[in-house]
């Protein structure tokens with residue numbers, strides 16, 4: 629089991645602790661599939677909602693909050709029945725807006741894993757206004773059920789009444805709906821090809837700046853992030869932040885980054901290069917490779 633879970637295991641009911649330990653091997657990065665979840669329910673005798681709340685200390689253990697020391701854990705449950713954990717990250721020495729909230733981490737985890745609908749979000753602290761707005765960008769966002777310890781479960785529409793969202797800007801295919809932008813580039817560099825694939829799946833209806841980041845560690849492992857815009861602009865999730873939160877879920881140190889690539893579309897009305905460099909350079913000494921591609 630990974631050391632980062634030692635303290636959270638002690639907070640779990642004993643049957644759950646026993647059942648979950650075998651899943652928390654070196655590769656565990658916060659994904660539990662529907663079958664494993666059913667097995668956990670069988671072994672603990674817990675109802676699903678109860679089990680998901682009980683798992684929050686495990687999600688919170690994925691956090692990297694060097695500024696606040698406040699560990700937030702979230703779980704996004706997809707329509708497939710799989711669950712995706714996420715946790716907050718804060719970048720030391722950088723402006724606070726570079727932070728990633730636990731809910732964003734869990735949602736981006738589900739999105740990167742191919743989920744097309746998120747039905748439930750379980751979180752250990754009340755979701756802030758920025759997260760409520762981020763959730764509202766999702767397909768059927770107003771219907772996402774929010775589960776909190778000691779609160780009755782309620783849909784996002786209860787937490788965010790009179791919402792402003794994608795439909796106010798005439799966007800009909802919101803976040804998690806299939807995006808497939810044609811971006812082409814002649815390269816046989818696997819890392820660049822990976823970044824290009826993710827950029828073509830990115831969500832940038834407001835700027836058309838289809839973009840993605842791939843980070844590589846010295847052992848050749850790669851971690852990616854896609855750009856996920858928001859109708860209210862500021863809560864948009866930057867691809868660098870998404871890639872860093874992917875790394876954090878995988879328990880990798882940011883100082884292990886060996887290579888970093890940002891791909892963006894030449895037709896975007898903004899560029900993320902400055903923001904991406906600021907975030908990257910707060911955690912690693914590595915140049916950002918910036919590649920601009922032509923959409924078809």
Ligand SMILES: O=c1ccn([C@H]2C[C@H](O)[C@@H](CO)O2)c(=O)[nH]1
Nearest residue numbers: 696698700716729730755756759
């Ligand atoms: O909804 C919320 C509210 C706060 N945080 C994080 C952000 C920051 O890292 C820390 C303190 O605000 O908690 C979340 O992850 N989700």
Ligand SMILES: [Zn+2]
Nearest residue numbers: 729756758759
């Ligand atoms: Zn938040």
